[in-house]
Amino acid sequence: MSTILLPRPASGRTRSTLGTLARIEARRFARHPLFLFGAVLGLWAATTTRDEVSPSVFDYPAGPAFFVGLLGFVVAYRLTTSTRTSAEAVDGCPVATPVRTAALALACLVPFAAGTVIAALEFGLVRSAALPVNAWGTYGNVDSAMILLVGPAVMCLGGPLLGVAAGRWVRFPGAALLLAALLVAGSMLAGFATMETALPADSVAMRVAHVLTPYTVFGSTAGESQFAPADRAVVSYTGSPAWYVAYLVCLTGLALVAALLSGAEGGLRRRLHRLAMVLTLSAVGCLAFAALGGNQAPMLTQHDGTTVVRVPAG
């Protein structure tokens, strides 16, 4: 009698298949003209000389978030939907849809890496620049790192992952652009309209709305703020940047789960549902801390460093 131990071919093959597919998808992502265009523009925006007044340091995250994160969303959507025309052949291959989706999700590490490099470069340049004493408003070192470095990097991962999820679930021409435009419009409304209009910015509803979207702004300078006097005062908006980044991480996880749920069956589907529930509860918790922590009202920091509560309009 002899005992023969066989390896586990199924899981091993899945792992190697996933790796191979992920490498292929990562190459496709890295070579996509829109991604390359966005990465170059993001790099250019991060390294060009800046005006002393506007854009403020609070606008800098918009570079990687827009050029890599948002364009990455469109690229990921297009890569995900690119196999639709050959669906019959693709569906016939012995690789489950969640494995193909996981490969696309792993390919999103390409824009994440690009966005992290751009954000780190920008962070380093801003740190080494001779900024006015009030440049960061009420925010300290940790908050400034969250706003300028960690937040944009997470956005550069979350945007493409959301693109994969949208590509799996939303199926009509123009959907990528429509969703991207809604993301931008929603973020603009959350970032500025809640803080820079006559609405009560210190109310709980406005503070929650301010940090609800996947991109928001945590401050502005006299060039942008209609409430700030024109002596280069800086307005720090409400909310906690650190908890906002934690909320973004939860949203990123939810985007990944939503993408993987397409075509998932049986035990995997149940596990993903449980994970989605945990992530949703975490996101709600982080949102609450992000909205209610940090500044309770927009604060005005003068050029000499003194800080006062901003007087609301009207």
Added chain:
Amino acid sequence: MAMATVLLRAVPWLPVSVLAAATGLLLGLAGMLGESFAAYWLVLLSLSLASASASFVLDEDAEAVVDATPTSTRRRLAGRLVVVGVPGLVGTVGLLTLGRSTDLVGERFVLVLAGCLFIGVVAAAVLRRSGRPAPGDLAAVVAAVATALLLGADPLGRWVSVLPGGHGRDWAGTAALWSGVILAATLVLLWTSRDPAARHTWTGRP
């Protein structure tokens, strides 16, 4: 009339109308925000969406069949261009309404809207000329990104503003710029819609 009906039946109305509706929605939101920084960017975004909407009007999945019909490419193009009126009308109404309630935009922004629509159609026409029967999905991305960057970055700002805010500010240069864009787009459209058998003439006839 019958030909126009047949041509219009093949138009992908879903993306055209949804993106046109989104254009109107964003202009409406900009109107609610008044003359703020966010409202200006919403106008810019809505113009990009209008451009993307116009990119879908040349989609023709049955190109191989349609090409065999005794109708010139220019005649078919003219029939399809009627559809540009959808985002055009929504955008014009939105801009005029916005112009009455705020100082953010003026009536002359309609010229900018027309230029953006032409950019969308030209992107689709060039891609279609390169062998894509339904270039809308790709052309929309190209047109929207190009328009957003053109309007947002203002690359010619040293000489002329691409999108000056408010009424009557530096409009002569801007109007000349966008008129030039429309003229150039028209020439490109004429070139891309030439009959394949008459590549050597500008008239499109063999």
